[in-house]
Amino acid sequence: MSAPDYRLDVAELRIVRAIADGGSITAAATSLGYSQPAVSQQVKRLEQRLGVPVVERVGRRMRLTEAGRVIARHAAAVATVIEAASGELAELAGLRSGTVRMVGFPSASPTVLPRLMDRLAQAEPGLTLTYVEAEPPEAIADVRADRADIALTFGYPGDRSDPHGESARGLDTEVIGYDELLAVLPADHPAAGGAGPIEIAPLADEDWIAGCPRCRGHLLEVCGRAGFVPAIRFETDNFVAVEQLVAQGIGVATLPGLAVSSFPVLPGVVTRPLPASERRAIHAVSAGGAGRVPAVASVLGHLRAVVGELTGTGAREN
Structure with missing residues (x-):
């Protein structure tokens, strides 16, 4: 029996991540645009090479084993790096497009979001922004799990359970304004x-x-x-x-x-x-290095401007 080979390629990372998100090989194949047999064979080859199972069946659903969860956990970071590299290449070509996924706290929905959408429509017509409402802890978890690119969050002074502490470790966190x-x-x-x-x-x-x-x-x-x-x-x-x-x-x-x-x-x-x-501090949280992706960088720039306009404050204020 040959020794395990723990080297991974991008396609394998994407497949394992898609299984984690979709809960089945069929769902993963659909989201990636592959055939179901192709995904199954890729997973089988990966398991043979690693010497450990990556997925296991529980009832009608497929879930990741501990080894699969390790791969999926790193897949989000790898995806961010790849997107950043692709974005820099697009920037060289003068392109600024794509979809940016944002989550934000409830009072930002009727205030920050409409202004942000208006600015993007005028300045970045090739860029699409999606938005989901969530409280700060859940929003930061969405960024960490690669369900969102940007989390618009807040933190109060003296908050003992500030979500921008340990739970945001490794993410890029920036104070972009203060809300009285x-x-x-x-x-x-x-x-x-x-x-x-x-x-x-x-x-x-x-x-x-x-x-x-x-x-x-x-x-x-x-x-x-x-x-x-x-x-x-x-x-x-x-x-x-x-x-x-x-x-x-x-x-x-x-x-x-x-x-x-x-x-x-x-x-x-x-x-x-x-x-x-x-005052509460308004934060923009993104995956480490995501700010190098032109579309994400563009949204962050406009987000800073909108929050500054609405609150009359900026990140440099104390």
Whole structure:
């Protein structure tokens, strides 16, 4: 019996990755444009050369073995490098086209996305952008798993579960702006007057309406630093519902600036900024080296510009 040969080629990496994504050899063949027998034979030859199985059948589905998962895990990084090389060659030829897959947090959908699409339509007509909404941890996981090219995410100061830490290791993470945090108050509230930032400590005795899980976590952090635990009466990730509850005098809340700017402020509601130290950082996360792919680089450039326009901040601000 010959010794195992662990060298892999690009076609094998693509096939194993496609099986992981599709759950079957048939699905992999369809996505790659190959015949099912061709994919089966390629997998069989790979297993013979490695000396270990790469796939195994579980019920009606095909899943990767531990060896297959190792190959699939590295396939995304290899694909990024190949796309970067192809992109640089395309750049030399003056080409800028292709599809860029982006995921973003909910308040970016009605604010950042429309402006980004408009800029791309005017400046990069040969480029296609797809978009899926996801919270930061899931969005970063999508980039790592090669389900997305760019994740638009956010992180709050002092967040103990900041997704831009260990879970983003090896990815390219860039702060592209800062989104202010606003206190959302009934119009007749004593703190509603004025225009400058307010402190949160005077709101210690109020009832609170909390937002999304990450925003709720930051609310607890902010209030904790001010020396109190907020009495949270309602929780909803619906920005409009938060404002409606505040307008009815049910309580007070905090919302990010992008969330507030995504729809007209309701009658009976006033927003006041909290100190700049409470702003959330807006991040663009991509696979290591993906920024060398012209299409990805182009979207990142326009994304920086749009976030800067909407927030009045840039990556160099502190």
